[in-house]
Amino acid sequence: MDIGVVELSRLQFAMTALYHFLFVPLTLGLSILVAIMETVYVMTNRPIWRQMTKFWGLLFGINFAMGVATGVVMEFQFGMNWSYYSHYVGDIFGAPLAIEGLMAFFLEATFVGLWFFGWDRLSKPAHLLVAWLVALGSNFSALWILIANAWMQNPVGAEFNPLTMRMEMTSFFDVMFNTVAQAKFVHTVSAGYVTAAIFVLGVSSWYILNGRHIALARRSIAVASSFGLAAALSVVVLGDESGYDAGLNQKMKLAAIEAMWETEPAPASFTLFGLPDQEARETKWAVHVPYVMGLIGTRSLTEEIPGINQLEQQAERRVRSGLVAYDALMTIREDREATDPEIRQTFEKHSDDLGYAMLLRRYLDDPRQATDEQIAQAAEDTIPHVWPIFWAFRIMVGLGFMFIALTAYFFYRSSFRGGVFPRWALGAAVLMIPAPWIAVEMGWIVAEYGRQPWTVDGILPTALSVSALSVTELLLTIAGFAAFYTTLFLIEIRLLLKYIRKGPHEDVQLTDDWQARHRARLTPAE
Template identity: 85%
Template structure:
């Protein structure tokens, strides 16, 4: 097989996925924040909350449109660049993908239209219901996609059929309630809530620095800081759950995240920082936190976390077991009607390791002819590149701690200091706006890059999943997608900046009781500002 085709296909999908996810978290978070603001408007009847809802709703609409455009293109790639993957696991992967389109996308898109054009046509209560349906639809969309992705991380509810040579669905319930998928869903959605909260916090801080739209800005900070603090704390808790699931189901990924080359005595320490050296198989200048990794990965003080070297040896044994399954499979394929019961039993006994034997297809057409050196090389291939995963995880965690500190500071300042924010804090909030997207992209690098060399973990190697395309075709489509997505991203940024600079159309003055109470706490200079 042409490794250039494999790597270019991976690069193209990574590029489109990471671009698409620039729009997703803001859509998830803003939809809920807008629904909260409109709920307050319906309950209080104050025009300022209607103004806030419509203003942030405009920014949501821009982002939603761009997200749809990039998401539709990305889905076509399963048939374009990953046709064998679609054939091999389409029976399972296609179900949540179809539900995402039929249930979530149409629900979301339909009610987005009603929300934007229904302000003067629906009652306040009916329009509020629409706002919450938009938020629910956005989250449902994420649910089905993450169920599909979670199955790729931890394939359950399916089995390989030796007659059709495909994976087939055996339990949709197991696929839907896959623990990895559920943990990924709540973790990803909470991260989207943090992204929107930091965005609202930063834009509102910019308004306060400019002395514009003070009523909108102060209330938006109140909502964003409280909602964002709760979301940021939940990301940590749910991230811990994801770490535990990774320790159960993707041991090599967890070892790579930790750059843990050798099995550590229980409970394993957490490597806070270090320099992974994959060639030497050691982590230089490592600083450890005792017991932490053992608690995260196993939730015990007695259970070991296997290291990369031990897992590589286990992979070699699974490759040898998979070769037994592969040999039995070839026998079944040669004579489907007169297959010996013993051959079928042998295949079933070793079928869980068939995917490991398929790793050898990168080096030769018939895995049964593999030498010990080729088996050792295939086993080494199960080790992902450690340093990108190691550092991506630590950047993500470090930024997560920063989000807790920032939202916590603004929450305390709002609650106990009457919203008297120092200028340094406002400037910092503005500068922090891009950080949640960086954290989200780092999270996806950990999740997807850490799964290599598998498209479906332990089942289908990435090198076997691609379509029969040429390098030239991939380079052309990669350039086209990169250009298209970059244009959309530039349009998104320009539109967001345009409407942020413009501010709300119907500005509301500081005239109500809330503002009168808080203006009394401000200095004369702050009031003039």
Template identity: 45%
Template sequence: MEEHLVDWSRAQFALTAMYHWIFVPLTLGLGFIVAIMESIYVKTNDEFWKKTTKFWMGLFAINFAIGVATGIIMEFEFGTNWANYSWFVGDIFGAPLAVEGILAFFMESTFFAVMFFGWDKVSKGFHLLSTWLVAVGSNLSALWILVANGWMQYPVGMTFNPDTVRNEMNNFWDVLFSPVAVSKFLHTIASGYVLASLFVIGISSWYLLKKRDILFAKRSIIIGSTFGLITSLFLILSGDESAHQVALKQPMKLAAMEGLYEGTTDAGIVAMGILNPKKTISNDEEPFLLEVTAPYALSLLGYHDIHAFVPGIKDLVYGNVEQGIISTQEKMQKGKLAVQALENYKEAKKAKNEDQLLQSKAVLDENMKYFGYGHIKKVEDVVPPVAISFYSFHIMVALGSWFTLLFTMVLFFATKRDILKYPLLLKAALWSIPLGYIASEAGWVVAEVGRQPWAIQDLMPVGIAATKIATTNVMISFFIFATLFTVLLIAEVKIMTKQIGLGSESKEH
């Protein structure tokens, strides 16, 4: 029953997070696009740009409001469904979330009111400032949330207090500027910018296909494709750094992303491939039914050295003495020592045995980095779902490459040709909107599924993190949330499509 409870708790949080992420990336990017458009209006004093800004701002507001509702529910789930996790790391994990609520969300919510309702009520300059602050505030919210998530992937800046059985922050700056947190933040917001750019050029393409609001659509498509091309290039650079950090801090995730079972030097990256469903860590089946590999690319991507050794799943599970990789079995033994030392510490404290207290504390400190392995039942449990990790990663990369090409083509034909004469390109732009969401969600699947079974890397498996409550309660709330979020999504799509159908109301000839 406990296993079912954990599965349902994970399913509920995954549901909430994936629905929430439908709304967040558009907010991250569209806020800046709107601010750019309003800046052009303030500089030119052209009413056309004011109407254009108001149109996209209206869509931003719809998305922003619904995104807030799903985000609030997700934060509450840490207390209801993951109470053990919240107790174990609440002093650290809660800090960036508190800063997000007090500083970033407060700022964006306050200036959102001015931005949306303040037209002709405040000066142009102050209204423009408010619009920029909403865009910045949205991204600051993302910063603190991604710092918290980055800490789960690579826990730093803390010490474990055996008296309270909690991890306590001892260096805020280590948490904030963790290389994993920084790369995760930059790559995630870049994906939001790309998605928002796809949204703008896709909607604009729909108008051009319908021969409506031509001037509005052409100018919007230029801004969207320019912003998209710049940010898609940044997305590639930040993705390279993100993969480098994964290789250094979460090598098992990288191995799963590439379906790499046997470690090797001069490792190539699988550009395209079909996994062999019969392959497991314990048999000699070939990992792929079909694969196209780019030589040396994985060593370069992971370690910035074309000859670097990239450990495979077997190396990380069974160990590799030549490469200095200890086995999962050894880590489990060290983890059990840490767990037992904690129990001994509690008993010594109760008995007021100072010598045993110090001895237990020394053993605990020595093995604390493997504490989570003390709760792992068998070595194979540390291998994440390879197929999900592999296909999600490659879908994300393939679509990201397509988006860069699309922005390049759209920008070229919008500025150097009459883009109305290229309906196939306009249709491709329109149908790339859902592809943007697929790529964005796939990125989170890689990040979260690829680090299983850990709630906190190496310190706490998800099975220990979950709240011990009735499985039925989690199941009921899962279906309630699924229904609620689906209704919210349908409502947003209907409201947005109605607003888009009304058009920009720009007077053009």
């Protein structure tokens, strides 16, 4: 196989996925915030809440359209760049994606149109129902996509069929209620809620700093800070759940996140800071916090978290066990009718390790001909690049605690200080607008880059998943995607900035005295 094709295919999918994920979190969060604002409008019949709903809904619509345009491309890539992956696990992976399109995306897309064009055609309760159906569709869409992704992290409810040479679903219930899917879904949508809350906080703070749309801004801050604080706290709690799931199902990823080269006595410490050196197999200048990693990864004080070196040794044993399964599989394939039952039993006994033998296909066509050195190299390949995962995780966590502090402060000022905000806090909120996107992209890197070298963890190596493409074809498509996505990005930023600067439609008239009185509350001393 051409490793250049593998790496370029990974680069292309990473580029398109990271770009698409710029739109997903804001769509998830704004859909809920807009529905909350419209609920208040219907309950109070105060025009200011209608103004808020329409303004933030317009920004939601811009973001939603860009998200759809970039999301469709990703699904096509499974057929274009990852055809063997699609063949090998399509029966399982394709089911939640199909349900997402039929149940969630159609629901969301249909009601988005009704929401935008139904203000004067639907009753207030009916239009509010449409708003919540848009929010429900957005979150349902995330649910089914994350169920599919979680199966790649923890492949349950499926087994390998030696006659068809494919993975086949044995329990849709197990796939749907995969523990990794549950944790990933709630963690991801909560991160989207935080993204939208910080976005609304930042834009509203900019309005107050410029003395514009004060009533809308103060109320938007009140809603966003309370919603964002609850979401930010839930992200931390549910991130702990994801860490525990990684400790059960993806031990190598957890060890890489911690740059834990050797197994430590329980409970393991958390490395607050360090410089991982993969070649030397050590973390230099490490600063440890006792017990924390043991509690996150095992929820106990006595259970050990295995280190990278020990997991590599386990991987080598699994490669050798997988070779037994591979040899039995080839015998079954050669004579499907007259295969000795003992051969089938041997395959069943070692079939869980078949994917580890497939790691050798990177080096030779027939894994059974592998040398001890090649087997050792295949085991070493199960170690991902540690430093990107190590630092991506810490950037994500550090920003998460900053979001808690920011939303808590604005919630306090909104609830107990009459909505008076110091200029330094407003300026900080404006500067924090890009931070949630950095955090969610770091989370994506931890989740997906940390799974390498697997497309489906322990089942299908990434190097075997690609299509029969040339390097030239991949370079051309990468250049095309980069140009197309850069154009969309510039359009998105220009539209958002245009309508933020323009502000809401002035359908709420406020007196000059009211405006002056509320501007005066932002005193120079603050």
